[in-house]
Amino acid sequence: MAAPLLSSLCCRHSLRHCSPRRFARNDLSFFRSLSTSISSEKSLVLSHVNEDAGVAILAMNRPPANSLSLELNEAICTSLKEIDTNPKIQSVILASTNPTIFSAGLDVTELISPDDQRLPKFWNSLQQVYIDLYGSRLAIIAAIQGHAPAAGCMLAMACDYRIMYGGGEGSTVDGRKRKSHIPTIGLNETQLGIAAPPWMGQLLVRTIGFRPAERALALGTLFPPMEALIEGLVDDVITEESFSPSADTIHALEKLLPDPIRNQALSLVMQKAFQEAELYAKISPQARVASKLVTRSESLKDMIASREADTEYFCSFICQDTVQKNLKKYVEALKKKSKSK
Numbered sequence: 001m002a003a004p005l006l007s008s009l010c011c012r013h014s015l016r017h018c019s020p021r022r023f024a025r026n027d028l029s030f031f032r033s034l035s036t037s038i039s040s041e042k043s044l045v046l047s048h049v050n051e052d053a054g055v056a057i058l059a060m061n062r063p064p065a066n067s068l069s070l071e072l073n074e075a076i077c078t079s080l081k082e083i084d085t086n087p088k089i090q091s092v093i094l095a096s097t098n099p100t101i102f103s104a105g106l107d108v109t110e111l112i113s114p115d116d117q118r119l120p121k122f123w124n125s126l127q128q129v130y131i132d133l134y135g136s137r138l139a140i141i142a143a144i145q146g147h148a149p150a151a152g153c154m155l156a157m158a159c160d161y162r163i164m165y166g167g168g169e170g171s172t173v174d175g176r177k178r179k180s181h182i183p184t185i186g187l188n189e190t191q192l193g194i195a196a197p198p199w200m201g202q203l204l205v206r207t208i209g210f211r212p213a214e215r216a217l218a219l220g221t222l223f224p225p226m227e228a229l230i231e232g233l234v235d236d237v238i239t240e241e242s243f244s245p246s247a248d249t250i251h252a253l254e255k256l257l258p259d260p261i262r263n264q265a266l267s268l269v270m271q272k273a274f275q276e277a278e279l280y281a282k283i284s285p286q287a288r289v290a291s292k293l294v295t296r297s298e299s300l301k302d303m304i305a306s307r308e309a310d311t312e313y314f315c316s317f318i319c320q321d322t323v324q325k326n327l328k329k330y331v332e333a334l335k336k337k338s339k340s341k
């Protein structure tokens with residue numbers, strides 16, 4: 001019943017790729033391409049697989065803030081596509097190499113005095129990230145160790161399960177002691193003088209419900225971890241007191257994480273994300289994907305149908321004088337804050 005709908009979704013590596021034929025294929029080119037994608041620390045994403053567990057990692061790696069540029073968006077899609085081709089993999093952990101920032105949302109410099117050829121490409125690449133994550137046959141677990149505002153929150157909402165670091169004085173994020181870090185998450189676009197696009201706003205509505213989403217969108221609320229949990233924006237909040245992993249989990253994580261972020265095997269969020277990813281990987285893929293379709297296919301179809309109009313609206317909206325003025329002010333304040341540290 002699901003197949004015709006899936007093929008109409010026209011995304012390159014979406015839920016439709018769960019056919020038994022696909023799973024049976026042994027695609028060796030996958031391993032070659034994956035090993036190149038993890039070979040350089042300069043890659044915009046780092047990815048790696050643990051086939052025994054059926055779990056992959058995709059870690060955003062664009063310092064300083066994993067803000068989403070055209071190139072990072074494309075790298076996320078490419079990496080997800082590579083992982084998708086491996087029939088042994090059922091779950092992916094979406095993470096960040098930065099222990100205090102998951103993703104700072106759109107790279108705001110893409111929005112200021114934009115190039116009119118690049119701007120629509122940029123927006124298309126963001127739409128594609130959403131389609132590829134939300135419509136993936138893979139179960140995607142967001143390991144949110146740090147801030148996730150705006151499009152950073154969208155990335156997390158497009159996953160299947162969200163685990164957030166609870167923060168707190170003296171807690172460890174990546175195994176080292178550090179001073180208090182309390183991440184926040186939410187669609188804060190109105191704080192920048194812009195509005196979340198309809199598909200992103202609707203994603204919040206589907207995640208936390210109509211009235212809470214209406215208020216959070218209007219105010220541009222960024223939720224600290226416990227509030228995000230209460231609202232249903234994240235599924236789990238991890239603190240030192242709440243979770244102790246097994247030695248097996250840490251060992252399996254060490255096998256999964258690529259070199260530059262192997263120390264994240266000590267992160268409790270990553271450990272919990274791995275356990276959750278294993279849980280999803282054990283479910284029959286056909287059944288799991290069919291259940292995902294029940295909740296996601298209609299909204300994905302609608303989004304894809306309005307994609308071009310969404311791009312046109314976004315480009316003309318961003319180029320308005322008042323919007324440009326607001327964005328410039330916002331970036332100046334951001335830079336000033338960063339310099340004053």
Ligand SMILES: CCCCC/C=C\C/C=C\C/C=C/C(=O)SCCNC(=O)CCNC(=O)[C@H](O)C(C)(C)COP(=O)(O)OP(=O)(O)OC[C@H]1O[C@@H](n2cnc3c(N)ncnc32)[C@H](O)[C@@H]1OP(=O)(O)O
Nearest residue numbers: 064065067104105106107108147149150151194195197338
């Ligand atoms: C119906 C209408 C439809 C029309 C649709 C139109 C428009 C909507 C468009 C899209 C929706 C999505 C929008 C977005 O995603 S906009 C981006 C929103 N993001 C933010 O507001 C976050 C901004 N950043 C921060 O608040 C903080 O950086 C942080 C994430 C909380 C982390 O704080 P921390 O103190 O740890 O770091 P710094 O602030 O010092 O930052 C480090 C470094 O990174 C740079 N930076 C941070 N965020 C961004 C960013 N989003 N883009 C580019 N650069 C960023 C920051 O300037 C610092 O750099 P520096 O060189 O100064 O050190």
